[in-house]
Amino acid sequence: MAKYLLLKHYRGAPSPVNDVSMDRWTPEEVSAHMQFMDDFATRLQADGEFVDGQALAPTGAWVRHDGEGRPPVVDGPFAETKDLIAGWMVIDVDTWERAVELAGELSAAPGAGGRPIHEWLEVRPFYGVPATITE
């Protein structure tokens, strides 16, 4: 009973096996990919393991505080950023092994030529609550 974040990257992950960027896929391949992602989320929900899933636009900016009374500093778009997150799925599963198993399945989403992308996904444990009984 722990939550894990499965993190997908636009950039920054090691190269996948089927390394063709999405803008070079056929429209059918794009649709098949999206369908796979939807089906995966639906199946996780039916398993009672789904918490959340969201996709992120590649646009945006870095923002930081610039001192009292001054507007925040905005730096963007992300032309220089090496690490760009594309989206995430949050799962609630019994074990780390199960989280890895699911990430492996998600990484098999079809890409160019309808073949699995084998893309690298980041799997990160959430912090849980402190146990009541610790001694």
Add this chain to the structure above:
Amino acid sequence: MIDDVRALVPQVIGVLVRRGADFAMAEDAVQEALVEALRVWPVDPPREPRAWLVTVAWRRFLDATRSDVARRRREEAVAEQEPEPGPVPGTDDTLQLYALCAHPSLSPSAAVALTLRAVGGLTTRQIAAAYLVPEATMAQRISRAKRTVAGVRLDRPGDVGVVLRVLYLVFNEGYSGDVDLAAEAIRLTRQLRAAVDHPEVAGLLALMLLHHARRGARTAPDGSLMPLAQQDRSRWDRDLVTEGTGILQAALARDGLGEYQAQAAVAALHADAPTAEETDWVQVVEWYDELLRLTAGSPVVALNRAVAVGEADGPRAGLAALAAVPATVPRWTAVEAYLVEQDGDLPRATELYVQAAARAGNAAERDHLTRQAARLRAG
């Protein structure tokens, strides 16, 4: 009234099952009746809550059976039986129901969810909120769990051990969202103890009460973790300590020692010490030796034992005990940091606290360990 209704849920499921409903449908029907009760009772309380629930749940069950064409044959077999008037027979099948919900074929998360709904009488929404998952996900988890145990017969005596493990899990999750899981686990363990005479059921209840007694002292006003040694012991709930200790002593006298009684004995020794310095660490170590035997050398127990050895015989002895524990056990580095600090090697302890913080399993422990490193750096 609302708390009372929850205590009635397992009994009412039992009534429906004895009248011929299968567990999954009975549980659904009772959940619907429960949701209805939560809506209606505040404005129109029934004279006989249990009879009310049985009537409404039975009606829901019949409706569900009738609407299910594929089950028509079963309907004919079951619906003919009119509910018997008057009081419901009081056969106690509490343990069977607990055991079904904790069945070994279920994953821990499924067993916990099913227990909280069918035994605890919580709604799916409340359970989902407690575990911070969407209601739809929790609903699926529960219906899958019910399908998994569909073939399990309810008339066999259940295994107390698996039930206690699930209750322990619920308690240890503490509380988040709007449901107090620790209090809920205590309620369910009390309910089980009223139905089953078993020293380990008493042992687990004692363990929970003794830990629950410290709840108010476990966190500082700013929400940070307060380690046992620094807790304000005047804030421990003495009534809970007294009750927990009494239950434990009665259980120990029955000569059926188990791991929950042994863990409770450790908690009782802490509860007994007016100050941290007065803790009887030698006895604590003895109980951990016992626990190691009872758990076939559990590494988690061995880690806690190393802390106790450090207090009883000095940090060097503690570190020697720690060396025999696999370093993969959570909190291993945190224990090492503490023992190294006690031993006086502050630079090394600082480094270890930093490493331990990076390996913490929750934010409160991470912050606590980071503060320890900061404290040593500040000198």
